Amino acid sequence: MPAAPTGIVWTDAYLEHDTGPRHPERPERLRAIHQRLSETGLWSRGRLIEPVPVDLELVKRVHAADYVNFFRNACQRGDHTLHTPDCPICPKSFEVARLAAGGVLEATREVMAGTVRNAFCPVRPPGHHAERRRAMGFCFFNNVVVAAEYLRTQHGLDRLAILDWDVHHGNGTQHHFDRDPGTLFISIHQHPHTLFPGTGFAEERGVGPAEGTKINLPMMPGAGDNDYRRAFEETILPATAAFRPQFILANVGFDPHRDDPLAHIELSTSMFAWIAEQVRRLADSLCHGRLVTILEGGYDLNALADSAQAHMESLQAGADG
Secondary structure (H helix, E strand, O other): OOOOOEEEEOOHHHHHOOOOOOOOOOOHHHHHHHHHHHHOOHHHHOEEEOOOOOOHHHHOOOOOHHHHHHHHHHHHHOOOEEOEEEEEOOOOHHHHHHHHHHHHHHHHHHHHHOOOOEEEEOOOOOOOOOEOOEOEOOEOOOHHHHHHHHHHHHHOOOOEEEEEOOOOOOHHHHHHHOOOOOEEEEEEEEOOOOOOOOOOOOOOOOOHHHOOOEEEEEEOOOOEHHHHHHHHHHHHHHHHHHHOOOEEEEEEOOOOEOOOOOOOOEEOHHHHHHHHHHHHHHHHHHOOOOEEEEEOOOOOHHHHHHHHHHHHHHHHHHHOO
């Protein structure tokens, strides 16, 4: 019997979050991914997952109710930014953010149901910088944390792994789980002394009973494929295997690519294929293939399309059996 396919989350509504013509996190990012996956046949081989707006009661497990209301009201008023100039909004941004979190949630549901083996969620706006009471770094709702809370509350899972290889540290994700020993969070990112958001030092290892379940691997500018391969082989993969998660969620940033304009890590496109393959194999061996990957950064359109193609090919190799 063939393995279940790889899921792909998509709605044209993701393009309606209007960040303006010169903002790095723009609708053209998703258009580039969609076009490349369609041209290569990867799109048609996957199973389309259509998002529905996330239930705001679930969002309020992750974000303060007053923040959720503030975000909604700001969009209704026609405000142009939320909290900071790097978080532009338009009247539709609140509902699109609900669809971004909802898309990740639907992918997680389908993986749990076995209708897809794993899933890729090219959603926007991204999420891993969003804090409990604050938007930052292009992010409004923390999509991966919403999915993790769903897995806890609806499926009773108590050992989750969240891997983050965006070039920027996933501060919002780490802070939500800082005291939670049941969530392993590992982030590999450009060193916080040299890049936004200025968090993610190696000594940030979790608080109280969760100490040691938060692993940060800051990389100096100029780090390349060999440095990342060593970090995965020596730390990320064995630490995840030792934790034995019931589900793996991954924040996938393609901004460590050597052509990305917002950072200074020098990964090749093929490295993203290798990372996805290693993590997919790990999910296959640990948790019945349960893996959902969620788009975060990546701002050079050609590099983004190349990397998303490589990523998807690695996920589908597992789903194709």
